Amino acid sequence: MSDQTNRRALLAAGAAGAGSLLLGGCNRIYDSPSLRELLTHSEGLTQRAHRALMGRDTLAREYQAADISRTFRPNGSQDAQSLPPGYLDMMTAGFDAWRLTVHGLVRRPTRFTLADLVAMPARSQITRHDCVEGWSCIGGWTGTPLSQVLRRVGLKPEARFIVFHCADEHPRYFRGRSLYYESIDLIDAFHPQTILAYAMNGAPLPLAHGAPLRLRLERQLGYKMAKYIERIEVVDRLDHLGGGKGGSWEDQGYQWYAGV
Ligand SMILES: Nc1nc2c(c(=O)[nH]1)N[C@H]1C(S)=C(S)[C@@H](COP(=O)(O)O)O[C@H]1N2
Ligand SMILES: [Mo]
Numbered sequence: 001m002s003d004q005t006n007r008r009a010l011l012a013a014g015a016a017g018a019g020s021l022l023l024g025g026c027n028r029i030y031d032s033p034s035l036r037e038l039l040t041h042s043e044g045l046t047q048r049a050h051r052a053l054m055g056r057d058t059l060a061r062e063y064q065a066a067d068i069s070r071t072f073r074p075n076g077s078q079d080a081q082s083l084p085p086g087y088l089d090m091m092t093a094g095f096d097a098w099r100l101t102v103h104g105l106v107r108r109p110t111r112f113t114l115a116d117l118v119a120m121p122a123r124s125q126i127t128r129h130d131c132v133e134g135w136s137c138i139g140g141w142t143g144t145p146l147s148q149v150l151r152r153v154g155l156k157p158e159a160r161f162i163v164f165h166c167a168d169e170h171p172r173y174f175r176g177r178s179l180y181y182e183s184i185d186l187i188d189a190f191h192p193q194t195i196l197a198y199a200m201n202g203a204p205l206p207l208a209h210g211a212p213l214r215l216r217l218e219r220q221l222g223y224k225m226a227k228y229i230e231r232i233e234v235v236d237r238l239d240h241l242g243g244g245k246g247g248s249w250e251d252q253g254y255q256w257y258a259g260v
Contacts, residue, residue, distance in 0.1 A: 026069050026071070026072065026073045026135045026136060026137035027069075027135065027136050027137075057191070057192070058219075059192065059193055059218075060127055060128075060193055060218035060219050060260075061127070061128065062125050062126055062127060063126040063127065063128065063138050064126065065126065065140065067126065067138050068126060068138050068139060068140055068201060069137040069138050069139065072129075072137045072139045072200070072201075072209070073131075073135060073137055074206075074208035074209055075131055075133070075222060076180075076223075076227070077166075077168035077169075077180065077227065077228065078207070078208040078209075079207065079208065080207075082168040082169055083167055083168050083228065084167060087167060088207075091207060091211060091212070094114075095114045095211070095212040096113075096114075098113070098114055098212055098230075099111040099112065099113060099230075100112040100113075100114075100117065100196075100213060100229065100230065100231070100232065101230065101231045101232070102149060102152075102153045102231075102232045102233075102234075103231070103232075103233055103234070104159075104163075104233040104234035104235055105155065105156040105158050105159040105234040105235060105236060106150075106153040106154055106155060106156060106159070106234050107153065107154035107155075107156060108152070108153050108154055109153065110152060110153050112149070114198065114212050114213070117143075117144045117149075117196060117198060117213070118144075118198060120144045120148050120149075121144075121145075121148065122142050122143060122144060123142070123143065123144075123145050123192070123193075123195050124140065124141065124142040125140070125141055125193055125195070125216070125218065126138065126139070126140040126141075127139070127141065127193070127216070127218045129222050129225075130221055130222060130260045131221065131222040131223070132221050132222065132223055132249075132254065132258070139200055139201060140200065140201045140202065141195065141197040141199070141200055141216045142195075142197060142198070142199040142200075142202075143195035143196045143197030143198050143199065143213075143216065144195060144196045144198075145192065145194065145195050145196075146162070146189050146190075146194045146195060146196055146215075147189065147190045147192075147194070149196065149232070150162070150189060150190070150234075153234075155186075155234060156234075158236045159186065159234045159235075159236065160185065160186065160235065160236045160237070161183045161184065161185055161186075161234070161235050161236070161237070161238055161246070162183060162184050162185075162186070162189045162232060162233075162234055163181060163182070163183045163232065163233040163234075163235055163238070163241060163246075164181060164182050164183070164215055164226035164229050164231075164232055165179060165181050165229070165230055165231040165232070165233060166179055166180040166181060166182075166226050166227060166228045166229055166230060167179065167228040167229075167230050168180050168227070168228050178242045178243075178248065178251075180226065180227075180228070180248045181226070181241065181242055181247060181248055182215070182223070182224050182225075182226040182246075182247040182248065182249075183235075183238055183241075183246040183247055183256075184217060184220075184224065188217055188219070188220070191217075191218075191219070193216070193217075193218040193219075194215070194216070194217050194218075195215075195216045196213050196214075196215060196216075196229065197210075197213070197214050197215070197216045198212055198213055209227060210226075210227025210228050210229070211228070213228075213229045214226060214227040214228070214229060215227075215229065219259060219260060220257070220258045220259055220260060221258035221259075221260055223247070223248075223249040223254060223258065224247070224258055238256075
């Protein structure tokens, strides 16, 4: 098959698979109240300890195919209810109309098609996803390293943070306030396991998990990993965005650096 045919087949399979996910197949590995306490009261300590114990290039643990959770629990926005009208139609059409806009403190603002991203060198990784609510799932992800996209657009010297703007409003918490957004610093942005994933477990990313593109950031908690990414903005500060804390959950009181 040509690359183009491959991509078509991949995207068509994804559209067909949307909505067929079941809950379950994940493990509860820690007590969420204590984790939440930790996240709420010791950000500086957590971040410093995490960075001291794990150098900036340390990889999160990677697993084997046999370890992949039978079903991977979707969380937060996961269906058309949270997405703009027309999103499902765009998915059915293979996301041909979708674009990833990269702008802000960059030398060459660029709009990428999904095919542009798929054509770039890819990275695959099987990793454990930890949600602040206290569950974990292991999944396999394939995508474009964020570093490659950032090198394509060229960061200006003032660049300090990478912001991910998403298509959805969180059904319970954020409706009518702002679209889901998240941010990371340049250390995490250039980490080798930080990828813009378009495939999960060998199939196109399902709608529930953020189709067509979601962030995988393997050393932080799930809420940092923006799904339904439409726009990446490079900034020098975060206080002028949303509620000013760098992300939708941070604006609700969660910590900006959510190391695991
Ligand atoms: N755009 C967007 N990204 C999001 C969320 C969301 O509601 N909207 N939820 C976050 C949370 S809390 C978690 S745990 C993960 C869930 O990813 P999953 O649905 O693939 O399990 O996505 C994160 N990214
Ligand atoms: Mo989460």
